[in-house]
Amino acid sequence: MKDVAIAADVSVMTVSRAFKSDTSVSAATRMRIRKIADDLGYVLDATAANLRTQKTKFVAVTIPSINNANFADTVDALSERLADGGLQVLLAYSGYDLAREERLIEQLLRRRPEAIVVTGGRHTARARNLLANAGIPVIETWDLPADPIGHVVGFSNAATMHGMVDHLVAKGLTRIAFIGGDTDGDTRGADRRRGFVGAMQRHGLHADRLIGAGAPPISMREGAAAMGRLLDTLPSTQAVICVSDLSAFGALTECQRRGVAVPGDIAIAGFGAYEIAGISHPTITTIDPQPRLIGTHAADLILTLLSGTNLPDHRTIVIDWTLRAAQTT
Amino acid sequence: MKDVAIAADVSVMTVSRAFKSDTSVSAATRMRIRKIADDLGYVLDATAANLRTQKTKFVAVTIPSINNANFADTVDALSERLADGGLQVLLAYSGYDLAREERLIEQLLRRRPEAIVVTGGRHTARARNLLANAGIPVIETWDLPADPIGHVVGFSNAATMHGMVDHLVAKGLTRIAFIGGDTDGDTRGADRRRGFVGAMQRHGLHADRLIGAGAPPISMREGAAAMGRLLDTLPSTQAVICVSDLSAFGALTECQRRGVAVPGDIAIAGFGAYEIAGISHPTITTIDPQPRLIGTHAADLILTLLSGTNLPDHRTIVIDWTLRAAQTT
């Protein structure tokens, strides 16, 4: 900046002002300085500005996986809305690993974000402590934690499975299986599995057709393999709920390979309202958790909190999910 | 940090050292200071450290879309390998918009990354200028630009289509169509379309069966719609190459809905080696551009460049793609 100032024959302060919109510099000087800066290849140093102003203008976000359309949608909607408030997103992903999430959170907090959004309500004790003491808004998403750290924008994963079991039972299906959610890594998958068991019991049905699919992220291939095991070991099953649409699609292809009719021989349901659920042949019944809505609500909450308007320290926004019945059930 | 120093009854310098691994502090003091810092909820301020050391320990990365398994794989492999060198990734996405990419690049450079990785070889003039003058390693990926800014890790999108056309022609198919790549937004899609036209001409075939699919990202749904138009307008078509596996799958489902046999009535090929290509029923013939390999090579290049070992200013690493023949052709 000093070089630019010398080249423009002004003080560094004037150069600094030329890069901001709200301060007073004559239009001519501002244009001249910007031109000189561009010619010199000068780019403002945000590191120094952040240190001085104690504002970084970014929000840290952790998601389990970058390659997941649901989380991608949430992050996309979140960053779009935050951009309206001049905030950028700093994204990091934990690989469904709580220990890695803890390290991530610490690294992110070192960069002094203005707020932090995390996925899920389960964290290591140290991660919880870091978040609670960060002195910035903390938002847990995609879940309704029993003991929230700060704010929450999510929904009950278990409740969605009650909705799905109701849907299947209404169709006269009672021998229902569940694929996935068997490992602890995917907290939300495990929640859905628990919700499934609870819903079955509420209907007086056996919830013993539980098929493991391994560690998250559960792929289409793992869904297909799990469906293979289900068909081999429990051929009387009438319907199966998969932990996600991807595994549901994999399960569907396995049926197609074996000549098992869907939904004739077995009904299939997924979760997530991924694009594939709406376009596969047949289309897949699924739950739409409205990932973009989670993002926009979280962004709005952050913008409100940072604007200084008085809000409670703990606020929970519950997102409405919907069941999308399709051809597989 | 001063508060921690006072609480521990040492100087701030000692606290600073307690958080670094390479400097000399007695083990007892280090443990004591870390404990006190944790209790106080103190987290190191990277902003100040970055300013002083002129090192930020992160690499900026821009991709067109966050919700794309190919780019996600590249970024995943890249960040994994960079982590070995203690580097983090700062990810931003341009939404397939060059003007937005320019703004992104400027914002990223303000945060003083140690290197920057961009997707593709097309940028606005100002973006090129910013990158060229950034004074850090610049790596363009997923492409082989005619006039690279710095380093390149990529492959020729056009060449992959030559390979695919060769494959189809070898099967005796000559009336071949191409879906997608019609807008300028998806540079690589347009390159593939051009490659398709060139390959057809090389075989002495007509390359006039070009179906538009709209602006990127091309979804499954758009692939299905485009296939509908193709079947309606050019029913004599024997094979179709889609700009990506997602659109290819959409096209496949449209055939299934219409009772058109694949590959009996029409063969379908995609691009990207997405999981769906390997699991759909039938499986889809595709090109594997090895996205993870792009990431690891880019990371290795960055680590080498930053280690100070002498390397040329411009280096191009060409990634080998492979054709994966499957059931749709």
Added chain:
DNA sequence: GCGATACATGTTATCGATAACATAGCCGAA
């Protein structure tokens, strides 16, 4: 028992931008 050496810790200056305050120059009203 003494100086040399290693190790642990403290002091000072610095990174680059900007908030807060200071000042120069100009215009208009009394």
Added chain:
DNA sequence: TTCGGCTATGTTATCGATAACATGTATCGC
């Protein structure tokens, strides 16, 4: 003419950590 007020610009101190240098103290060999 003169003074108040406004705009455009300059000066100084500061954000928080750390490199470089300085200093104090235990340890070892002869």
